[in-house]
Amino acid sequence: MMSITSLQFVVLFLVSVGIYYLIPGRLQWYALIAFSAYFFCVSSKPVTGLYLAASILITTAVSTVMKKNREGRGAKAALIAGILANLGILALLKYSGFFVSNLNAAGRLLGGPQIPMPSFASPLGVSFYTFSIVGYLLDCYWGITEPETNLLKNALFAGYYPLLTSGPIVRHKDLKDQLYAAHRFDWERVTFGLQRIFWGIFKKLVISARAGVIVDTVYSDTEAYPGLYIWVAALLFMVQLYTDFSGCMDIIIGASECYGIILPENFRTPFFSRSVQEYWQRWHITLGLWMKDYLMYPILRSRAFRNMGKSLKKSLGKKAARQIPTYLGMLILWIVIGLWHGGAWKYILGEGMWFFACIVLGQLMEPVFKKWIAALHINTETFSWHLFQSARVYLLVCIGNLFFRLNSFREALKAMRLSVSRFNPWILFDGSLDQLGLSDKNVRVLFAGILVLLVVSALQEKESVRKMIARQNLVFRWILYVGLIWLIVVFGMYGPGYDAASFIYQQF
Amino acid sequence: MRKIISVIAFLAVLSGTMGKTFDVLWERDDGFSREVYEQFYDLPRNSVDAVVIGPSAAREYYFAGEAFHHNGVVSYNLSTSGQPFSAILPLIKEVEKTQDPSVYLIEFRELEEDSVNLGDVRKITDNMKWSRNRIDTINSMLDQYDATSGEAPVERKDYYTSFGVYHNRWEDVNAADFGESEQWMGFGIYNSIITMTPEDLKPFDEYYDIDPYLLGELDRLISYTDTLDAKIVFVLMPAFFHSDSRGLLNCAMQQLQARGQEVLFLNPHMGDIGLSMDVDFREEEHVNTYGSIKVTNFLADYLQQQYGLPDRRGGNGLEKWTNAYEGFRKAILKRTSVLAAYEELGTLLDTCRFESTGERTFDVYDENGALLDHAAFDENGKRIEQVQ
Amino acid sequence: MREEIYERLTEVFHDVFDDDSIEIGDATTAADIDGWDSLTHISLLSAVEDEFDITFDMKAVQGLKNVGAMVDLIEDMI
Known part of the structure; x- marks a missing residue:
């Protein structure tokens, strides 16, 4: 399993960039296929590539049919076949276990037979590329993009290796012109890409891995670490998850940038959001957009929902007629989002329903909040109010992610109960935090890293930090670049004695 | 074109910075292992006539600076504490790359010890220059470890490149890491004293078989040394061994002799060496600095008489040895009140x-x-x- | 023609966002109007479709950048 924060990956990547710019432009996308195949085989059991190949073949066949029968029934049938086949493969690989465990639970109640748990090895990135493909098929049907009948081109679209680790989920329309085109070497683009890669490695190895040590320690035994320990772990888990996931995005988007292929962003300083709803527009952006365009909108615009709206208008009035179908659509959306994260009830109930509740309540309470704000004479344009809103968002997100991180719904509830069972604020001051697997020096490095992240994030709100740095003088720039690499080499958590942080989203 | 130059310049600045950083972060142990190897690589080519290889038994018993001062024998002591027996073969190869000694003095105490302490592996391999032989040295010792430890085979990649291990030392960096290293070819000062009695010195009556893996290593070593022009002498430095050790080392000596090797067992020669049981030992199995001076002088005489090693005092390019000797002398005079007292009287140790x-x-x-x-x-x- | 569309469209906006003070122009985007997010967007589109008796296709729905584009589309469709 080659980690994208390993020296091996960096070296091989640099070699691939060298090859990429030495070969003729029209051959570049073939080289990308070769690189992707290699990356796949060292990251996944090569035999699972058959699932990916199956998806690619089915998608190409469906595309060919759709190209021939533009708007006719053949096109619709092909679309449905393509979507069912791809989602079917995903369901088999990722959700058959969930399905069987529920059957077995019912079976135990009714005295029926128990089915053995199926277990399938999944190809790398199956949750991500499947969704990209389904989005592509729908876009073909809706005329947003042209069906692609070239098998190899579809292979690259689905299997482009930067996307395999943790996404982003891509749109065919945005990618096709870049993916197969010839790219000339552009100094600024390649150096910016490299800088971004190292920034991502910094986030993962210096911040995420450290935060993870404390989180793992506390959550491995919540009874030994009640009260504020759980708060600390929950807050740090979001740090760990954010730096891990967005760091991964930095690495792969930066890598793709070096090839001249600009991938969509997945994060936009999510913790500067003012509401949970805004948060989900800034966290895992491509998933949110996919859900909106390919699930939410089709549902809300379906005949069933529009009729529901019309009949509600008659009985409950305009506002309810708008809100109820929307919330029902959102409910479906959040069940699916929960399910996408994993085949387990904790994801659906815990994460999915928690955020659904946060958003719906947030909307329903909006008029009430407006009254309170006016009554308390709060100025909502100030930094302090933004800070409050961000803190509120952060707290709500931390609670929701308890279900993501802990092993079961019950464990998450237990953690929540334990977090208020003891009031022990002294642990923040008496050095207890230095007993959680990280030495006191490492705890300091962790918080220093978080501070650096905050500063960079604040700067990013204004403009690209790489551009800002590029404008500075050579000595200062080089101090920053050498400094970043130096920080990674000295303070990165790698080597024996430290568990290399495992990719939290990579199991998808 | 300008871009290519700036890339090269950037990489130069980057590697220079990382080099300096790892210079500070690299391990310096109390046994001066890093100095042993740094100063070995610093030697002029083909300058030494004899090389001593072995564990702490060799390192703490022989000081090349003293030998040179005594009778002009030019030698080097490539010994680190806990040096596993399987390291000897690749280390001789390492020496042969840049030196051409006529005699190798191999301390064979580690033939009694089949297990390998991984920290002792690093004392050697983390200080060797990057080469094919370094990899062979790592594999040689880790093969012994895997064969004898009873644990799961150890991960080797962190030995091939040790950056992953040492970068973590940032937490423990202290002033010593920034200072100058001692320049006495890795020799150290040990001036504690215990008093032994003649009754403590037992004859080698017992016989216990040494580990077959080590016999295999011995055969490998001898096959290699047979191809060398240099003379090989297997020495056992004087010490008060426990019963188990005596049995194993007795077997070792007989195995060596059976293979036609030259064996120098120094326990019977304590009197010739001039070792005093009262003051020359720091513990049962190691002499202290006072004792090591005597052993060094004895061995230097032995090498010169038996193997005709020349007296190179007054020769060119041998400042390293005189500097080592003088530096050591100054240090020991500072540290040992006994000697300081006698310096006033002009009496030498x-x-x-x-x-x-x-x-x-x-x-x-x-x-x-x-x-x-x-x-x-x-x-x-x-x-x-x-x-x- | 466009003016007429704008008049009717403005009414729809007032209705959907419950705010009679909203003014729209060619360059107006979701950022300019309080409460116009991806969810109300759908309600807005449904209301517009109902008002002008048209049906947007998904391609159009995804492609609308601002009110001006919406008006263009309405113009083409009626």
Whole structure:
């Protein structure tokens, strides 16, 4: 399993960039296929590539049919076949276990037979590329993009290796012109890409891995670490998850940038959001957009929902007629989002329903909040109010992610109960935090890293930090670049004695 | 074109920075292993006539600077504590790359020890220059470890490149890491004293079979050394061994002799060496600095007489040895109040004779047998005022 | 023609966002109007479709950048 924060990956990547710019432009996308195949085989059991190949073949066949029968029934049938086949493969690989465990639970109640748990090895990135493909098929049907009948081109679209680790989920329309085109070497683009890669490695190895040590320690035994320990772990888990996931995005988007292929962003300083709803527009952006365009909108615009709206208008009035179908659509959306994260009830109930509740309540309470704000004479344009809103968002997100991180719904509830069972604020001051697997020096490095992240994030709100740095003088720039690499080499958590942080989203 | 230059310049700045950083972060252990290897690589080509290889038994018993001062023998001591026996073969190969000694003095105490301490592996391999032989050295020792430890085979990649191990030392970096290293070819000062008695020196009556893996290593070694022009001498430095060790080392000696190897067993020669059981040992199996001077001089004479090693005092390019000797002398005079006291009298260490009058108390006689002083020492070799 | 569309469209906006003070122009985007997010967007589109008796296809729905584009589309469709 080659980690994208390993020296091996960096070296091989640099070699691939060298090859990429030495070969003729029209051959570049073939080289990308070769690189992707290699990356796949060292990251996944090569035999699972058959699932990916199956998806690619089915998608190409469906595309060919759709190209021939533009708007006719053949096109619709092909679309449905393509979507069912791809989602079917995903369901088999990722959700058959969930399905069987529920059957077995019912079976135990009714005295029926128990089915053995199926277990399938999944190809790398199956949750991500499947969704990209389904989005592509729908876009073909809706005329947003042209069906692609070239098998190899579809292979690259689905299997482009930067996307395999943790996404982003891509749109065919945005990618096709870049993916197969010839790219000339552009100094600024390649150096910016490299800088971004190292920034991502910094986030993962210096911040995420450290935060993870404390989180793992506390959550491995919540009874030994009640009260504020759980708060600390929950807050740090979001740090760990954010730096891990967005760091991964930095690495792969930066890598793709070096090839001249600009991938969509997945994060936009999510913790500067003012509401949970805004948060989900800034966290895992491509998933949110996919859900909106390919699930939410089709549902809300379906005949069933529009009729529901019309009949509600008659009985409950305009506002309810708008809100109820929307919330029902959102409910479906959040069940699916929960399910996408994993085949387990904790994801659906815990994460999915928690955020659904946060958003719906947030909307329903909006008029009430407006009254309170006016009554308390709060100025909502100030930094302090933004800070409050961000803190509120952060707290709500931390609670929701308890279900993501802990092993079961019950464990998450237990953690929540334990977090208020003891009031022990002294642990923040008496050095207890230095007993959680990280030495006191490492705890300091962790918080220093978080501070650096905050500063960079604040700067990013204004403009690209790489551009800002590029404008500075050579000595200062080089101090920053050498400094970043130096920080990674000295303070990165790698080597024996430290568990290399495992990719939290990579199991998808 | 300008971009290519700036890339190269950037990489140069980056590697320079990382190089300096790892210079500080690299391990410096109390046994000066890093200095042993750094100063070995610094030697002029083909300058040494003899090389000593072995574990702490060799390292703490032989000081190349003293030997040179004594009779002009130019040698080097490539020994680190806990050096596993399987390291000897690749280390000789390492020496042969840049040196051409006529004699190898191999201390074979580690033939009694089949297990390998991984920290001792690093003392050698983390200080060797990157080469094919370094990889062979790692594999040789880790093969012994895997064969004898009973644990799961160890991950080797962190030995091939040790950056992953040492970057973590940032937490423990201290002033010593930034300082100058000692320049005495890795020799160190050990001046604690314990008193032994002749009864403690037992003959090698027992016989226990040494580990077959080590016999295999021995055969490998001999096959290689047979191809060399250099003479190979297997030496066992004088010490008060426990019963198990005696049995194993007895077997080792016989195995060596059966393979036609030259064996130098020094326990019977303690008198010739001039070792005093009262003051020359710091523990049962190691001499202290006073004892090591005597052993060094004995071995230097032995090498010169038996193998015709020339007296190179006054020659060119041998400043490293004189500097090592002088640096060591200054340091030991500073640290040892005994010697400081006698420096005033102009009396040199190797001409004093100590006679025990009790636990760690002695009458001190000069070379003419005149009583100089009564001396008393604590366990650390520090002189204490004696109540008469 | 466009003016007429704008008049009717403005009414729809007032209705959907419950705010009679909203003014729209060619360059107006979701950022300019309080409460116009991806969810109300759908309600807005449904209301517009109802008002002008048209049906947007998904391609159009995804492609609308601002009110001006919406008006263009309405113009084409009626």
